[in-house]
Amino acid sequence: MPAHNRSVVLLPTQPFDGQKPGTSGLRKTVKVFQQKNYTQNFVQSILASIGPSVEGSTLVVGGDGRFFMREAADIIVKMAAGNRVSRLIVGQGGFMSTPAVSHVIRKYKADGGFILTASHNPGGPDADFGIKFNMNNGGPAQDSQTNLMFQHTKTITSYKIVPEIDYDLDTIGEYSCTVEGRQFTVQIIDPVKDYVELMKQIFDFKQIKSLVGAGGPFKVLINSLHGATGPYVEKIFIDELGCPADSCVKTNVLPDFGGGHPDPNLTYAADLVEAMRSSDYGFGAAFDGDGDRNMILGEKAFFVTPCDSLAVLANNLDHIPYFKKTGVKGVARSMPTSAAVDRVAAKKGLECFDTPTGWKYFGNLLDAGRISLCGEESFGTGSDHVREKDGVWAALAWLQILASKKCTVESLLKEHWKEFGRNFFTRYDYEGCESEPCELMMKNLQDYVDDASSVGKEYSALGKTYKVSACDNFSYTDPIDGSVATKQGIRIMFSDGSRLVFRLSGTGSSGATVRLYVDSYENDGSKIFGSAQEMLAPCVQVGLEISQLTKLTGRDAPTVIT
DSSP states (O other): OOTTEEOOEEEEOOOOTTOOOBTTBEEEEHHHHTSTTHHHHHHHHHHHHHGGGGTTOEEEEEEOSOTTHHHHHHHHHHHHHHTTOOEEEEEEEEEOOHHHHHHHHHHTTOSOEEEEOOTTSOOSTTSEEEEEEEOTTSSBOOHHHHHHHHHHHHHOOEEEEOSOOOOOTTSOEEEEEEETTEEEEEEEEOTTHHHHHHHHHHSOHHHHHHHHSTTOSOOEEEEOTTSTTHHHHIIIIIIITOOOGGGEESOSOOTTGGGSOOOOSTTTTHHHHHHHHTSOOSEEEEEOTTSOBEEEEEGGGEEEOHHHHHHHHHHHGGGSHHHHHHOOOEEEEETTSOTHHHHHHHHHTOOEEEEOSSTHHHHHHHHTTOEEEEEETTTEEEETTSSSOOHHHHHHHHHHHHHHHTOOHHHHHHHHHHHHOEEEEEEEEEEEEOHHHHHHHHHHHHHHHHOGGGTTOEEEETTEEEEEEEEEEOOEEOTTTOOEEOOOOEEEEETTSOEEEEEEOSOOSSSEEEEEEEEEEEOOTTTTTSOHHHHHHHHHHHHHHHHTHHHHHOOSSOSEEO
16 A cells, blocks of 8 residues: 555544533543543544444534644544545634634535534633534534434444644645545635624624724724634724724633633623723623623623623614525524513514523524524524524624614613513522532422422512412423423423523533523513612522522532623
């Protein structure tokens, strides 16, 4: 066999416990992924789950710049060659934001793609890493596919690899070789170019530039938290929209995100909040590690909850050129997200879907043309332009609307509340809890749901009384393919329209994260501008009483409140 004709090597391995993908792939600590054959096992299981069509396929690879990304990208390149993939499209340096990967899969009609990220989880040698696989629609693998992956992880005995592939991860270009008589190509691309071109097709950059560019009335502050959006933000906001260079901060991508937690909320983006509060910026935004989450702030750090953000966008999509062309279809939200967007949909006569947590549940609705906009309370917003949530897109959507309506963030939101009423919403996260007591808490809550006498019970806190009107463990039947997702979160509804939701998160790398969601609707004009913390405090107290969360977890306070 000629020297240039590479051979596939079959290497023995054995299964690792716990390689079950969660709502967005497999997330573990870096040290877990660095174990001998651990990453290889999961990559082989993904490739095997694709089936015979993996042979001759085109796949995309990109990651958020976190520690171990480059090593994982190299493993994928060599194992893709070993599994007879024909072409890999890889972001330069192994880098590409999650929404950009989704777009590249769709634009180049690839058969799927690997995204190397643990999203909003911390990075670095002592922190987290993750691998998820997106399908040929650009969206996260459905449950049926991740179940196949998991089955392969439990029975794997070997993996296929070509140990020597000649390519330069850092240099744009094509690198080809022959693997057992078949051509294999690694195409290294600019990770930013295609995405920026897409944004310019969706939005009127000239109009946005008149608002935020040099001499414009709005100063913006964009914080990338040292995550994947950095290069995209610099290209769009500085080069294209003419914002001053100092309006974009923490845009240099760091493998440990600068030691911070790349989660765009009031706790982990506190420096943005403080800068907005103490200066005259009219608009602020922060994004997470892989670029799919966003936080929106107005002047003096006026906070827009993700639930309100989704509702405001739904009510104003006609100001965005893309939707003027395509029209606006339905909307969707994850179940824990407040019902604010439901009210907009009802007024506009749009379908509104209530799905489990996880962006993959929006995929079928998007592909079927049933929805144009979707979002989650966990700072994720997106549309049918890709099949992932998209932080930079959300910020541009807000700026397009502000430029078109010539208003501020705060005035836009307050007018929205006057028209639709206000869904006061909060989420309490208790991170890194012991798993056993958390599971006991969820079991007790399930018993509560199963007990018919729970409906009608009354609870009083801080001078307010709540009566249980219904409770369940949320299940979802996909209206497109009929698939069913069960046990998606305990819901306790009250007669005044308030609601409690309890979930154990599927996105952590270790321990358990308990999430308590509280949603309370108010349409009394004298109360809609009240403090969310004060308005929600009684219902929060009832939630803690019913769940016995403090007693069972030993936590007196949440890690994060959003």
